[in-house]
Amino acid sequence: MTSETIHFNLFTMNAVEHVTAGNWRTPGDQSHRYTDMDYWQEVARLAERGKFDAVFFADVRGIYDVHGGNRDTAIEKAIQTPANDPELLxxxxASVTDDLGFAVTRSTTYVHPYQLAREFSTLDHITDGRVAFNIVTSYLESAAENLGLDERMEHDTRYDRAEEFMQVCYRLWEDSWEDDAVIRDVDAGKYTDAEKVHAIDYEGEHFSVPGPHSCEPSPQRTPVLYQAGSSERGRNFAANNAEALFVSQPTKEAVKSYVEDVRERATEGGRNGDELAFFAGIAPIVGETEAVAKAKYETYRENVDTEATLTLLGGFMDLDFSELAPDQPVEHIETEAIQGAVNALTKHAPERDWTVRDVAEFCGLGSTSPVVVGSPEQVADELEAWRDETGVTGFNLKEIVRPGTLRDFVDLVVPELEERGLVREEYEGETLRENLVGRRYLADDHPAKRD
Ligand SMILES: Cc1cc2nc3c(=O)[nH]c(=O)nc-3n(C[C@H](O)[C@H](O)[C@H](O)COP(=O)(O)O)c2cc1C
Structure with a gap:
């Protein structure tokens, strides 16, 4: 792996609609097959054929019921509901691939760290070290109500809990079992050397976990850690914990500023900020020629469902767009939901006066990420320019049609990038972390490794 190598994840969801509302209606789209194991195995084989790092699963709890103050539109238009659990896929x-990784989103707000640590250790074992944990703190009010809380936890309190949550996980993954704890000594009748398995005795404000971990060390111990926090607090959390970040911003300037800012925060906190990997969201539309790509773009545009898009964004931003007139400007707002989703438009592209109509149009394909349309050469040029001008490590591909967006990319753009020497020809490591950052375990300067 060289610094020239561009990395890719497929950004998807175990649901009909993810971040492009309405294109399930495009002829040939197979989003409805999300309930079939065959579909997901086909996606995995395809992503591995393209030498992707991972299939990255977003996930939410709750329903997008901010728009119009009810859930009807979200349900009618399949906005991230129905959605099955990604982890179980x-x-x-993994059984039909050898090297592809799997990033799974889990919320620190609604599960317990002891349970989550066990789930990821299990996945890391059975995939031979190919999993990542995308750490999120959640944003939908309806999730809180379903999961035993009276109301959504306040934005920064969610991050306080997340910090503690990760401390518990780190202790379980990194400190509880020594490497040589399992001895399988038949003569002595000892499977494990009990002296090498340690309690963690964690006592905090949110959690009290004595340990030890119930799993023996898995190939990566701690899964690769992804994060996408974009608020002030979220960036600090990311700089402290993440190895790879997912950034979804509309302009190169905004992505570059995010990359530099989080690298700097990480370095200030005692880590080597240059080692963090950044993935920018991008929605590619590619055809054998520019004309074919443009024709696809027109079809996809026609199939964007504006009301469904505003329902999706309403959940991201905690803003009921149904109360605003189409030409009404959308100001920067402080929100209890995803602060970065609002900033992505109003703050980072301030040269535009964003109206409700603009927001819906811009976000119709791929939400707050840019759409890149063209021939394989043109798309490859754009990706190279984005990488060079922003400092990102790679891209999370946002799907418009499924699995067509991925298939087109793997069949048309990857060969072009290969010819330019910009993507790997073979996976070089055994684990996801090795393929991404060239090492099997967390770096020594990561807080999980420091006392
Ligand atoms: C690009 C991006 C992708 C995200 N994906 C998810 C997701 O799949 N599930 C989820 O619950 N939250 C997701 N989030 C939410 C965040 O990870 C975070 O918990 C939330 O945005 C609040 O933090 P913030 O205000 O710092 O952004 C995403 C946020 C961003 C910016």
Whole structure:
């Protein structure tokens, strides 16, 4: 792997609609097959053929019920509902691939760290070290109500809990079992040397976990850690914990500023900020020629469902767009939901006066990320320019049609990037972390490794 190598993840969801509302209606789209194991195995094989790092699963709890103050539009238009659990797909996808990784989104707000640590250790074992944990703190009010809280936890309190949550996980993954704890000594009748398995005795404000971890060390111990926090607090959390970041911003300037800012925060906190990997969201539309790509773009545009898009964005931003007139400007707002989703438009592209109509149009394909349309050469040029001008490590591909967006990319753009020497020809490592950053375990300067 060289610094020239551009990395790719497929950004998807175990649901009909993810971040492009309405294109399930495009002829040939197979989003409805999300309930089939065959579909996901096909996606895994395709992503591995393209030498992707991972299939990256977003996930939410709750329903997008901000728009119009009810859930009807979200349900009618399949906005991230129905959605099945992503984690349970991983064994099936791993069984038909050898090197592809799997990033799974889990919320620190609604699960317990002891349970989550066990789930990821199990996945890391059975995939031979190919999993990543995308750490999120969640944003939908309806999730809180379903999961036993009276109301959504306040934005920064969610991050306080997340910091503690990760401390518990780190202790379980890194400190509880020594490397040589399992001895399988038949003569002595000892499977494990009990002296090498340690309690963690964690006592905090949110959690009290004595340990030890219930799993023996997995190939990566701690899964690769992804994060996408974009608020002030979220960036600090990311700089402290993440190895790879997902950034979804509309302009190169905004992505570059995010990359530099989080690298700097990480370095200030005692880590080597230059080692963090950044993935920018991008929605590619590619055809054998520019004309074919443009024709696809027109079809996809026609199939964007504006009301569904505003329902999706309403959940991201905690803003009921149904109360605003189409030409009404959308100001920068402080929100209890995803602060970065609002900033992505109003703050980072301030040269535009964003109206409700503009927001819906811009976000119709791929939400707050840019759409890149063209021939394989043109798309490759754009990706190279984005990489060079922003400092990102690679891209999370946002799907418009499924699995067509991925298939087109793997069949048309990857060969072009290969010819330019910009993507790997073979996976070089055994684990996801090795393929991404060239090492099997967390770096020594990561807080999980420091006392
Ligand atoms: C690009 C991006 C992708 C995200 N994906 C998810 C997701 O799949 N599930 C989820 O619950 N939250 C997701 N989030 C939410 C965040 O990870 C975070 O928990 C939330 O945005 C609040 O933090 P912030 O205000 O710092 O952004 C995403 C946020 C961003 C910016």
């Amino acid at each position: 991983i064994p099936a996808m």
